[in-house]
Amino acid sequence: MLSVSAGEVRPSHAPIGMAFPLDAHHAARPLEFVDVTKRACSTCSIRSVCLPPDLTAAELTRLDSIICSSRHIRRGEALFRSGDTFQSLYAVRAGSFKTVVMHRDGQEHVTGFQISGETLGLDGVCSDRHNGDAIALEDSVVCIIPYAQLEAICREMRSMQRHVHRMMSGEIVRESDLMMLLGTMxxxxxxxxxxxxxxxxxxxxxxxxxxxxxxxxxxxxxxxxxxxxxxxxxxxxxxxxxxxxxxxxxxxxxxxxxxxxxx
Amino acid sequence: MLSVSAGEVRPSHAPIGMAFPLDAHHAARPLEFVDVTKRACSTCSIRSVCLPPDLTAAELTRLDSIICSSRHIRRGEALFRSGDTFQSLYAVRAGSFKTVVMHRDGQEHVTGFQISGETLGLDGVCSDRHNGDAIALEDSVVCIIPYAQLEAICREMRSMQRHVHRMMSGEIVRESDLMMLLGTMxxxxxxxxxxxxxxxxxxxxxxxxxxxxxxxxxxxxxxxxxxxxxxxxxxxxxxxxxxxxxxxxxxxxxxxxxxxxxx
DNA sequence: CGTCTCGTTGACTGGGCTCAAACCGAGTGG
DNA sequence: CCACTCGGTTTGAGCCCAGTCAACGAGACG
Structure with missing residues (x-):
């Protein structure tokens, strides 16, 4: 039974961007003690999770130049909310989030949980506005990936284009697995x-x-x-x-x- | 209640490609009588549904050069099946399809219905293999959009890149709406x-x-x-x-x- | 200490599933 | 023409899983 969204993890075309050292997720020390802003994609310890494997040194430098900022979100606060204008994608560097879509009558539904190394914000591309809320489940840090610049890079670098498309498609597949779960189990x-x-x-x-x-x-x-x-x-x-x-x-x-x- | 996937149709970033004249969908005459292969994006009657609005004449010609072939699928037959290697996207020109994801134990779940003017195949991008089956609900015709060439065009034409990204994101949003339906209604x-x-x-x-x-x-x-x-x-x-x-x-x-x- | 959020457990209810029978329209063949 | 089949649809009766309501416990925090 239920291998779908369970047994296998799909080829992880997860985020573009950086992420924390592996032990950070469960680390107890407060986030402020970690100097996140100094890190860059090129030196990120889990860049193999976030980036395509075949980037040249020059391409990596190019990336570092656009993905430079990060943001701290405290537990319970929103990274973005439904209706916010869409400008950036986010890669979870530390912590975790839930994404929620809400109904006007108050009904809400959690569409996913994101842990470090995963992406947020793809829902905003289609209408220039976010379609749901992203709420931090604990104090968290994200890399900010300006979308316009990411698109520009995709036009230059074939491997990045491939990676971004795979990320999006992966999201689609993940959701259809979840639909099967909701529909049949x-x-x-x-x-x-x-x-x-x-x-x-x-x-x-x-x-x-x-x-x-x-x-x-x-x-x-x-x-x-x-x-x-x-x-x-x-x-x-x-x-x-x-x-x-x-x-x-x-x-x-x-x-x-x-x-x-x-x- | 339930506007989500119901009331409003989202900004239709539907497929790239051509589609039939509007009355063809319900027409009774056999499909073979319609000479579909002669049509081109530039003259397609519903190209406003499929393509970004701001294409130059030169860009349209470029499109016509890659999206030239179509395929007839008879009722009950598969356009592609789970596990097939992914090469192309498809735009439904006439007829309709269902997309199905199956479980090894036989459980299956319909993830969507596509009518003319809508897209099929985006699930294949992430792993180079299709993740589910696409089955024709009636005799149907699709435009074939070779994916490698589409990616190339996206690197050249900003508006096409935008359009493709919006299509993908739209699929993500549509699925999360459906998840809400399955989860809460x-x-x-x-x-x-x-x-x-x-x-x-x-x-x-x-x-x-x-x-x-x-x-x-x-x-x-x-x-x-x-x-x-x-x-x-x-x-x-x-x-x-x-x-x-x-x-x-x-x-x-x-x-x-x-x-x-x-x- | 009280308060508050989160989690557990029990008793009852009801919406949707299961099983079963019958119906309907489109073919198909005598 | 009718009889027959067959896939799809409708409807009913009974049952069970998960929702509802409610009480209580555990831990965090001021």
Whole structure:
């Protein structure tokens, strides 16, 4: 069951831009102590996640020249909101976000969670306005990628063009996987798929695949998976009883990965 | 309620390529009688739907040179299938398609329906392979847009680059709207949103917004909306009783648009 | 300490699924 | 012409999963 958005992580055509050293995500020290603005794509420790592999030194320098600024967002604050004019893409360097689309009647739905090394803002390209909110789940830092300049670079550098297109297409594929999850799976399967997907993404970025902290509440998870927070909680409890996972609040340890895949 | 994927049709950054004269979609005469291969983007009757508005004559000629071929697909046949190597995008010129993602265990989910003037194939960019199947719902014709050449053009023509990026982003936004539908709406709301969305898309292309034929079965609609065919049928019957619509099999007439919006 | 947010658990309800039967229209063939 | 099939659709009856409402517990914080 449920390999879709779970088992495999798709080829990671994630963001353009920089990201933190790998241990920063779970580091306890306050963000202000890390001098982020000095970093550049060319020296970024996880640039293999963000950039196409085949860039020349000259191309890297060119990139450094446009992606120079970063921004700190405190927990609960918005990186952008629905309706904001679209100017830049963002690469998560540290921390994590949720993206939310809202209805005028107050209904809202979480369309995704982004951890370090992933991209935000592609929804704004089509109408020059953002289509939803991006909210920090913890104190976070993003690289700012001015979109106009990125487009210019794509016209010059074929590999960057390819990379950006793959990023966009990857987003499309990711969403259609999620649609399948929402359209066809039971509550248990959704939660299992969610955990497996998160696990794979952490592994792909060098963190532990078996043990991690959820930065989002049960309600946010439910809102993402199309169910109520109580149901999410029940599923966690059930998986615990079945010895598939071990949870204490937001701490998760995956005990039986195969079992979880077969839910 | 439910404007998201229903009420408004987003700024139509639909496909690059040509499309049929407006009446062809519902025409009864066999497709073979229409000489599609002679048409070019520059003379296409609905190029305003497919192309950016600000192209010079020279640019149009350039386009004509790459988008020259079309392909006929018979009802039930596949334009491409999951796993096929990705080479081209497709613009629907006549007819309609569904896109389907399948699971190894046989579970399948319809991720979208495409009518004339809309695009297919963007899912393939990210991994050089198509991620799902595209199946013709009736005998159909598509324009073939070789992707490598499209990328080249995007590096030359800023307006085409913009257009392609908007198309991709539009797909992302459309899918996140659909996710909201799947994640938060009741069966009745989903069916209403589906009908309103279809209606708006027909109107945008010059067809009647109030009366149209569904080219897909109840089962396909259900698979798209995340519910069983019986439930779809029941909702149609309910809307009929409530004097919101008028149905005879696949023929639909929207009687009370506002009522449908308020479901 | 009280307050507040978040998480867990239980009891009850109901919307949508399952199973089943019948209907309808389009072909198809006698 | 009718009979027959067949895919798609409609409708009903019963059931179950997940939503709702509610109480309570745990931890963070002033």
């Amino acid at each position: 039971t509550a248990g399967q959704r939660v299992a798929a969610f955990l497996l997907n998160l696990s794979a993404r952490f592994r792909a970025r060098g963190y532990s695949a078996a043990e991690f902290n959820l930065r989002m509440t049960r309600e946010e998870i439910g809102c993402y998976l199309g169910m109520k927070l109580e149901t999410v909680s029940r599923m966690f409890s059930k998986f615990q009883r079945d010895r598939l996972i071990d949870t204490h609040g937001k701490e998760i340890r995956i005990v039986d990965l195969e079992g979880l895949e077969q839910v | 009741t069966a009745g709301q989903r069916v209403a949103a589906f009908l309103l969305n279809l209606s708006a898309r027909f109107r945008a292309r010059g067809y009647s917004a109030a009366e149209f034929n569904l080219r897909m079965t109840r089962e396909e609609i259900g698979c798209y909306l995340g519910m069983k065919l019986e439930t779809v049928s029941r909702m149609f019957s309910k809307f009929q009783r409530d004097r919101l619509i008028d149905t005879h099999g696949k023929e639909i007439r929207i009687v009370d648009l506002e009522g449908l919006e308020q479901v």
